[in-house]
Amino acid sequence: MKSGKIEGVIAEFENPAALIDAAEKMRDSEYTRFDCHSPFPIHGMDKAMGEKRSVLGWIVAPVAFLMVLVGFLFEGWTSTIAYPLVISGKPLFSYQAYGAVAFALMVLTSAGTALFGMLALNKLPRFHHPVFYSDRFAKVTDDAFFVSIEAKDAKFDEKETVEFLKSIGGREIELLIADD
């Protein structure tokens, strides 16, 4: 056995259905710092894990509303105050023309917020994580399904947690220990 600190434990499950079952049991247990890993998102997993809906929408929406306004005001400011330029005798504050650019700015910034907000909520990029200590875990992006529990979990106990994972149907249970 490797020496070093135990940082967590993973257990493999056979298929999406088994993982959903395990997630329900994890939810009903007292463990909180656990996650269910799969190669693709599994329908119904949020409910099984007792996860709340992602808050990302509440981050993106204010940005969208704000930026469409900023875009509109910026266009108005440049064409009336900063650089008033009469073109074909049209009014300087031709707000009808501002829609396209304000919309584009809104989409651009909201999309950026969606991507970077998602990464921030997921705490990515993060190149180091205890689950990567396991070689088996590499198959999670292929066809394997895992439950991981972090050692930081209040209820984590080397023996009890392993037993618990066994009892909910986990196989190939592996303690996550830094090997170098």
Place this chain on the structure above:
Amino acid sequence: MSVSVQETAATTVFEEPPLIGGKPTFSSITEKISGIVEGKTKKAWFVLFGLASSLALILFGSIGFLFYEGIGIWGINNPVGWGWAIVNFVFWVGIGHAGTLISAVLFIFRQKWRTSINRFAEAMTLFAVICALVFPGIHVGRVWMAYFMFPIPNQMQMWPNFRSPLLWDVFAVGTYFTVSLMFWYTGLIPDLATLRDRAKARFRKIMFGIFSLGWRGGNKQWKNYELAYLLLAGLSTPLVLSVHSVVSTDFATSVIPGWHSTIFPPYFVAGAIFSGFAMVLTLAIIARKIYGLEHILTIRHFEKMNMVIMVTGMMVGYAYSMEFFIAWYSGNEYETFTFLNRAFGQYAWAYWIMISCNVLIPQLFWFKKIRTNIPAMFIISIFVNIGMWFERFVITVTSLANDFLPSSWDYFSPTIFDISMLVGSFGLFFSLFLLFIRFLPMVSMAEIKGVLPQADPHYYKKHE
């Protein structure tokens, strides 16, 4: 606890055959798609890349000479001040639209068949928009002034004119490119993680490791990821409809007969989807053949795409006839002349190429035999691409060549540099596309796995 596979009731109720042919498993999908990226480069790839990159070099060379000599090397004259540069720009932006339509709009409509084609359709969008962006960038004449297009605080205290549709275009297409890139990258993250986990060589592992950002596939990540993907799709949907609408306002807000028309935005969008799907089809047929993806890109996918081509082709045909009707109905003699001149004047040859390729030939897709026949649809997709290029040529050049003042009329003839840049832009497009299919997974593995029947937890029956 043992688990076995059950024939669910759903299997028999829906008569539609499965999306993915063969007997795919999660790992067979990984193996197949990653294998393309990890395996040896095919000879055909080298031949095609050699050809495409040579053409791309012709584009770069021509651009170099353009910068040295000026835009006089093109066939543009007075009154035809907008030549092939604008034609190519509109053409390439249009090509891009199918990618976003497939990835965003079909995602929102839960069209699961999109998963086989969305990744490379999105890649096609990016590369088409790159080709498109080249042209407005170089056509300004004094390219060192191109930064005038952007709202950059400068020592002249000068700002762009936000009342100009040409500036809307800068924002619309620039945003389109950036958002498409973000959407594409978001979709790639789980697949890059797959390639990271499979990588043997250290350099490869590090590169894919960096770009997959440490993805772990935990559901706490998936939940944010899925919402982000949905939001990006939701933002891209109005964006894709707006981009070609804005491009069309470059024409429609002017007072040139044949351009000044409210039908332009929907007409351009329909045309964009039409041409884009044709390009997706062209590329998909070739890639499928070379890499043996017959079970992932099934004939059903192609049939659905052909139906989209037929429908949008008819929308375009409707727009052509409605333009004629309004020209007559308006009683405006300039408008009437312009349209009669398009069909029967000096550019009649271009007009009838456009009508044949865009309106008549896609009608063949009414026949199931033809819309499920690979060689036939390949040829039709090429015709559609040709037809759509000519549509932009007809719109741009005919209206300018015969303007209000007959004494200033002129005929536009392309020079060798017009041709070299058009051909070269195809070289750039195919070079980028070939690099993409060589180094990145061209089909979204995570999404394909998600639509396999065994991805649904209800597929399994437990024997306690």
